[in-house]
Amino acid sequence: MKIGFIGLGNMGAPMAINLAKAGHELIGYDAKLDVPKELTQGVSSKTLAKDADVVILMLPNGEISKSVAFDILPVMQKGSVMIDCSTIDVASAKKINQIADENLIDFLDAPVSGGVVGACSGSLTFMVGGKEDIYTKVAHLFNIMGQKSVFCGAAGNGQSAKICNNMILGVTMIATCEAFSLADNLGLDRQAMYDVVSTSSGSSWSMNTYCPAKGIGPQSPSDNDYLPGFASDLMLKDLRLAQQAANEVQANTPMGKAAVDIYETFVEKDNGSGLDFSAILPWIKNINGS
Numbered sequence: 001m002k003i004g005f006i007g008l009g010n011m012g013a014p015m016a017i018n019l020a021k022a023g024h025e026l027i028g029y030d031a032k033l034d035v036p037k038e039l040t041q042g043v044s045s046k047t048l049a050k051d052a053d054v055v056i057l058m059l060p061n062g063e064i065s066k067s068v069a070f071d072i073l074p075v076m077q078k079g080s081v082m083i084d085c086s087t088i089d090v091a092s093a094k095k096i097n098q099i100a101d102e103n104l105i106d107f108l109d110a111p112v113s114g115g116v117v118g119a120c121s122g123s124l125t126f127m128v129g130g131k132e133d134i135y136t137k138v139a140h141l142f143n144i145m146g147q148k149s150v151f152c153g154a155a156g157n158g159q160s161a162k163i164c165n166n167m168i169l170g171v172t173m174i175a176t177c178e179a180f181s182l183a184d185n186l187g188l189d190r191q192a193m194y195d196v197v198s199t200s201s202g203s204s205w206s207m208n209t210y211c212p213a214k215g216i217g218p219q220s221p222s223d224n225d226y227l228p229g230f231a232s233d234l235m236l237k238d239l240r241l242a243q244q245a246a247n248e249v250q251a252n253t254p255m256g257k258a259a260v261d262i263y264e265t266f267v268e269k270d271n272g273s274g275l276d277f278s279a280i281l282p283w284i285k286n287i288n289g290s
């Protein structure tokens with residue numbers, strides 16, 4: 001397939017390289033970065049889009065995805081496919097789908113879980129919204145860039161799944177960090193706490209796989225001075241998208257709201273920017289003064 005890839009940052013570059021290594025013809029474009037050597041340099045998003053079978057976007061936010069998509073959809077070949085793998089708000093994903101429809105282009109929103117490590121190793125999980133036959137048509141591309149893709153239903157549902165997942169992740173990470181802080185003050189050994197909780201009803205991915213306590217559980221960013229990993233800034237972005245969606249559909253999400261407030265304070269007031277999202281643990285302990 002002839003694939004145009006727009007947005008070659010931390011995630012996009014390794015994803016595009018994996019597609020090129022699998023034998024697809026890759027033309028890349030980034031507003032700021034040169035394309036990796038495995039790809040052909042595109043002159044602009046528009047020129048790249050003109051003769052691509054599939055155009056993949058991996059961009060910072062919904063405003064940028066919309067502006068790039070609205071620019072290139074009119075020049076894409078009728079019947080070609082646009083896949084937006086960026087994490088963006090649900091409303092923007094639905095709007096892009098509507099404009100794609102008007103231009104006879106098939107659109108899928110397909111945000112990912114798995115971070116930069118997953119992008120490099122081709123082990124991302126894709127959550128996909130759009131038409132099922134189009135998902136089936138391009139599923140082999142998801143299989144190259146990832147280990148799993150889940151079809152979630154109508155356009156926008158990929159983004160919905162992503163923000164629901166990450167709202168759970170943010171909330172459980174905060175709860176796990178709070179519990180470690182409480183356990184410390186109660187004199188409970190961290191290893192004992194982990195051994196109990198990771199095999200009990202308080203277990204979660206945050207505790208079992210990504211334990212925020214240094215030296216406890218499998219290797220995680222806490223063992224590397226809380227370098228990301230998954231940056232707190234990106235967690236804050238996703239939690240805000242969840243609140244935006246919750247407001248739009250009048251869903252009651254008090255824990256999601258509390259998680260936004262906590263990450264907002266951590267990132268924007270207390271120097272948490274650039275640290276992994278599990279660094280809530282040392283931050284909370286510091287607030288406690290313990």
Ligand code: NAD
Nearest residue numbers: 007008009010011012030031032058059060086087115116
């Ligand atoms: P990034 O900032 O490293 O890359 C984005 C790239 O888009 C940049 O290189 C930028 O120059 C380019 N860009 C911006 N505007 C452009 C335009 N108009 N035309 C062409 N290129 C443009 O970000 P990233 O970490 O690669 O994340 C990309 C997306 O993936 C985001 O939506 C993010 O939320 C999501 N995501 C990131 C991670 C992660 O761990 N980094 C994990 C899951 C999802």
